[in-house]
Amino acid sequence: MVNLTAILSDLSGLKATDLDRSARFVDLGFDSLFLTQASLQFRKRFGLRITFRQLFEEAPSIETLADYIDSKLPVETHPGADGRTDLLETSIRSRAARISAVDLYDATSSHPQGASKGGAPSLLERVINEQLKIMEQQLELIRRGEGLPDSEPPSLTGTEVEADRGEPRTALSDPGAGRAKEAADEAASNGGPIPLTEAQQEIWFASQLSPDASCAYNLSNSLHLTGSLDHVILEAAIHELVESHDALRLRIDPLGEQQTIEPSGRATLTIDDLSQLPESDRAAQIEQAREFEVTTPFDLENGPLIRFRLFKLQETAHQLFVTVHHIACDGWSLQLLERRLSFLYSNRKQGRSPDIDWPQFREFAAWLADARQTDAGREDEAYWTEEFATPAPVLEVPLDHSRPPVQTFSCRRLGMDLEDELLTSLRERATEAGMTLFSLLLAAYDILLWRLSGEVDLVVGLFAAGQPAFGADVAGHCVSLLPVRTAISGDETLDAFLLRVRSKLGDAYDHKLLTLGDLIKRLGPARHANRLPLIATTVTMQTPPTGINFHDLAVTVENHNRRASIFDLELYMRELDESLQIDFQFKTELFEESTIRTWMDHYRVVLESMAEQGQTRTADIPVLTAEQWTRYVADRNDTSREYSSLLV
Incomplete structure (x- = not known):
């Protein structure tokens, strides 16, 4: 013990x-x-x-x-x-x-x-x-x-x-994994190509649909730096960061089959001095730059696949934009890179040059290829194949506009905060049910989707980082998209449904070696030009960044909302100090903002009900606010009228 x-x-x-x-x-x-x-x-x-x-x-x-x-x-x-x-x-x-x-x-x-x-x-x-x-x-x-x-x-x-x-x-x-790593190292040192992973191939194919589709994979953050920033040292730290991570030097071949690692990175730091502008003009310039980062595609063939841009707002106030393509970096890795950039900057600031030998993405790719050929890899393949032996329906929630004949990607994001009192109640409810807060929030989303669509067989995509399985903090695209399939019945109790969600989530996390693209190839579902197969919606829990310390600078991190998405609807959750931030990201070609705001109200009502109830049937979980109930139910069913006595 x-x-x-x-x-x-x-x-x-x-x-x-x-x-x-x-x-x-x-x-x-x-x-x-x-x-x-x-x-x-x-x-x-x-x-x-x-x-x-x-x-x-x-x-x-x-x-x-x-x-x-x-x-x-x-x-x-x-x-x-x-x-x-x-x-x-x-x-x-x-x-x-x-x-x-x-x-x-x-x-x-x-x-x-x-x-x-x-x-x-x-x-x-x-x-x-x-x-x-x-x-x-x-x-x-x-x-x-x-x-x-x-x-x-x-x-x-x-x-x-x-x-x-x-x-x-x-x-x-x-020994097999060791030889795979040696082969990857040898290929990289000789400038030879390395096969794209299955997950990278999925991204490459989607990115070929249009520039907007490629921008759906732009990950962008800004670091707000307060204090005396040394521009020269920052640029040197950025150069060292790119040199020490092979994922940041990737180039994808025109066929989307191989990737090469450039021996030296070409990422540079663009510096914009806005300190002499009025505050309103500075804000406008920053907003334009943020829009540029999320709407400008990367050149996957020629690179670079990461961009750095520094804005000087005042002598002691800067914003550093970091934007990278998802084929080279996942969300976990972006936080990791920002921590390591702060580490490199801090050491240079103090005149230190520590030896660094961070794990490389090529090692992860080699390990993953080996792992999928093992008994565990075959077990994961068998699990997902059995899970979808019976075809699953693709989620259809009510649309405000007809789905275009060809998939579009423009999206927006709306958010709300769950106050501390409700968040505390949800944590207590999750603990009582023997599950994590994320599992409880996922179960509530399943209930919302069921009530919106009437579909009792739901598939929701969840992202699972591959770094913990690899056993080391490696930067690259190491994430898996898991299609978690859950049945829901209005006759079962909420407690019973929570147990099933917990079980399904556990099974999914225990079988992460098969990618969604490979599963789709094996299942051969019907494909349509205007939507993705199998998964229409995803849920992501974003963890607050930690360990970013630029010597004597104060640092805060801001996520830049995307302007393009490949999914119809996405739910993002982020724990703050005393609240939980919940964002709904939706395709603007399909939904009106007013509809999404109504659904956000529904989701809050479901969460409030789940915090209090356990033996209630899922069919009895309310979704309407008091105002919505009055407007949609009470008023429309109030048919009583006064009549003149002369008519009796």
Whole structure:
């Protein structure tokens, strides 16, 4: 149990003494992303696969998880000081066995890795022998009851990812993945092409439809920097950022099949001095620039795929625009790049030049290709194929305008805030139901879509970051779009429906290796020129940026709303200090603003009802505000009239 507590403490930043071992993980405030990362660390430490869903159902607390792990490990484990079985010895023996297996594989392979000549030990053999010696020393420490040092044995190439399920591992635990990484490194160093991932190919195909379609993949933020900014150091940090991330130097071939990594990046910093303009003119210039960033497509073939633009508003006030194409960078990666840019700037500002060796996107692409060929990859393929063995209807909510014969992309975004009181109630309701806040918000959205469309078989797209599965913070397009399919019935209780949503979400997160594009190829659904197959709406929970520290500057981050989208309707959620910001993004060719505002009111009513009710049937969950009920129901059904007595 001590090891479990230490892992959770390291990941969460909470003190180990503050972690209630009997409390459910949801009671401790752990969300879906956190538990995904934790499950991977458990796999690394104990050699056991523990799924996201199990952390909600079978082992939802530190105590129950410790019991579960004890039941799955061999009996030759060491009793811990707290009376429980210590898991360290089993973990070390398991790791030693894996290394020995790799040693045997390399010794018998017709193409051994690092094979020695003339009987002299190879580098790989020396590393294996050294790790086995360290592990024996650790086992001896355990036998004497002295415990282990904090650090783990060194790996051959540092932390990578296990190909059978994507958990952190050393390169030695999977020779195939190691060779894939070496092949990717060799191709990159020789300037050779690297295949696009399936997800990148989906983006490339969509981007070819029109410039507007390509702009649907522009990710753009602005960093508000307050203080004395050094322009020269910032530009040098930007250059170093691009040089140290291969994803920012990608170029896509004209056929959308291969990508090359430029040996040197060409991203430059454009500087606009607006400090002499009146405040109203400065604001207008900033708005025009923001519009330019979200409506100007990237040249995927010639690059660059990232743009930096700095606006000087006053001597101590600047805005830095960072815009990147989604084929090179996902939302997780954009935050990561901004943190690393601040790190590079801060170090240069202080005269330091730390050695950096950040994981590269080509490594992730190689790992992903290997992982999909493993048993876990085939399991994920089987799961999604079975999930959609019966064709799913594409969501049809009421439209204000007929769908154009060819898909259009223009969109707008409207937002509302959920006040702290309601947000607190929703968190308590989610905890009571044994689910995360995101799961509860998704369930409410499902109910809204059902009431709007009458469809009892719903498919909603959810985005799942691939970096936790890879086991390292890598910048690139590593996200998967998961088509979560949920049935809904008006006769079931709200509690029963919440349990099913939680289950479906857990299954989806546990099967992330198959991309949406590959699934669509396998299913072969009917395609139409005016809409996407399978998914019409998505839900995204955006996490507030953290760790962005430009030396002595104050920093705030602002997201730039897109002006183009490939989906009919999108729901974005973002937790703020004392509220939850909820945005509805919609295609303007299909919906009027007034309609979306009405739906936003409906969604709030559903959330308010879910915060209070549990055994209520889903059909009885209200969607109308008091004003809407009066206007749509009471007034229209009030047919009583006064008549003259002469007519009686």
